[in-house]
Amino acid sequence: xxxxxxxxxxxxxxAVGVTTVCLLWFYSFWRDRKxxxxxxxxxxxxxxxxxxxACEPKRKITVTTCPVCRTPNERNKxxxx
Numbered sequence: 001x002x003x004x005x006x007x008x009x010x011x012x013x014x015a016v017g018v019t020t021v022c023l024l025w026f027y028s029f030w031r032d033r034k035x036x037x038x039x040x041x042x043x044x045x046x047x048x049x050x051x052x053x054a055c056e057p058k059r060k061i062t063v064t065t066c067p068v069c070r071t072p073n074e075r076n077k078x079x080x081x
Contacts, residue, residue, distance in 0.1 A: 046073055 004012075045052045046066040055064050055075065063072050 044073055044075055046071060 039054075042054045042056070043052050044055050044064055046069060048071045049066065049069045051066060051068045053067055055061070062075050064075065065072055
């Protein structure tokens with residue numbers, strides 16, 4: 001068995017805990033960024049009333065109708081905030 005002093009054991013557990021928290025934080029940041037990219041890909045903003053609505057990405061329709069004001073809109077990417 002390897003003798004480890006109490007101070008070294010505490011530092012080891014703290015290092016493992018901080019590493020775990022950092023990895024979970026990076027994973028959640030990556031997941032949220034991926035979701036936001038997907039939302040921006042399917043979102044369409046009406047050029048008349050400004051309403052943002054979703055259109056299925058599987059459909060290759062270039063012109064959609066706004067559900068609020070019934071204006072036809074072209075599929076464009078939403079601008080970054």
